[in-house]
Amino acid sequence: MSDVLVLTALELEARGLARELELPRLSRLPFPAYELERTPHPRYAGTRRVPGRLRLAPVGLRGALLSERGPALAADLTFPLVVSAGTCGALAPELGAGDLVLPESVIGLAGERLNVTPGVHALAAGLAPEARRGLLLTSRDVLATPEDKAERFQATAAAAVDLESAVILAWASRQGHPSLVVRAVADTAHQYLPAELVGLVTPEGKLLTGGILALTFTHPTTIPRALLLRRGTRRALRSVARLIAALVE
Numbered sequence: 001m002s003d004v005l006v007l008t009a010l011e012l013e014a015r016g017l018a019r020e021l022e023l024p025r026l027s028r029l030p031f032p033a034y035e036l037e038r039t040p041h042p043r044y045a046g047t048r049r050v051p052g053r054l055r056l057a058p059v060g061l062r063g064a065l066l067s068e069r070g071p072a073l074a075a076d077l078t079f080p081l082v083v084s085a086g087t088c089g090a091l092a093p094e095l096g097a098g099d100l101v102l103p104e105s106v107i108g109l110a111g112e113r114l115n116v117t118p119g120v121h122a123l124a125a126g127l128a129p130e131a132r133r134g135l136l137l138t139s140r141d142v143l144a145t146p147e148d149k150a151e152r153f154q155a156t157a158a159a160a161v162d163l164e165s166a167v168i169l170a171w172a173s174r175q176g177h178p179s180l181v182v183r184a185v186a187d188t189a190h191q192y193l194p195a196e197l198v199g200l201v202t203p204e205g206k207l208l209t210g211g212i213l214a215l216t217f218t219h220p221t222t223i224p225r226a227l228l229l230r231r232g233t234r235r236a237l238r239s240v241a242r243l244i245a246a247l248v249e
Contacts, residue, residue: 002052020241043219098235138166186235
């Protein structure tokens with residue numbers, strides 16, 4: 001495997017993964033991006049493994065910035081593996097915070113199924129046999145209540161939900177790139193996400209940090225839920241980073 005392009009929704013996710021993977025900032029791009037030139041591990045000396053780049057960037061909530069940023073991110077990469085990475089919300093009630101989700105297929109906004117590249121998925125699943133496989137749902141809106149999550153679980157049998165993997169897979173397919181989804185649970189099927197928290201994220205994937213401070217005065221009861229989500233997000237990003245590191249070793 002040579003070049004790998006990892007795409008997240010939120011800048012927070014990209015920063016967290018970059019920190020875990022020790023990726024330096026890629027300064028030549030006008031938006032947050034991170035990159036590391038990789039060399040093959042000594043154990044692969046004499047094999048066909050080749051050096052490559054691991055590049056990481058956010059593309060906005062629901063992939064809103066993908067059409068704008070995608071060409072610049074992929075222009076100088078060689079047949080990159082495109083990875084939709086970051087957090088997701090659990091739909092399956094047995095999934096806990098930090099649990100990995102490695103779907104073979106993603107259900108898109110119109111109910112279509114988009115498949116990841118089978119060979120790459122098999123490699124990732126071999127590295128993380130504990131990960132939940134099956135289906136991931138891409139939703140137009142955040143599923144904020146346990147009732148909403150239970151309804152979508154019953155309707156789709158998807159293990160988890162996000163807002164952008166279907167968009168990223170469709171883009172990768174149009175570019176002729178192989179693809180993979182590596183997600184981990186930030187909020188469980190039993191968690192409630194207050195609208196005040198959901199509203200702190202802009203369509204560009206930025207977190208309104210000033211809004212978090214304001215919540216301590218305007219909606220203090222949301223703070224324990226915010227802290228729980230923060231812990232879940234950190235656990236999720238660590239899980240995703242570990243698998244990506246193993247995948248590109």
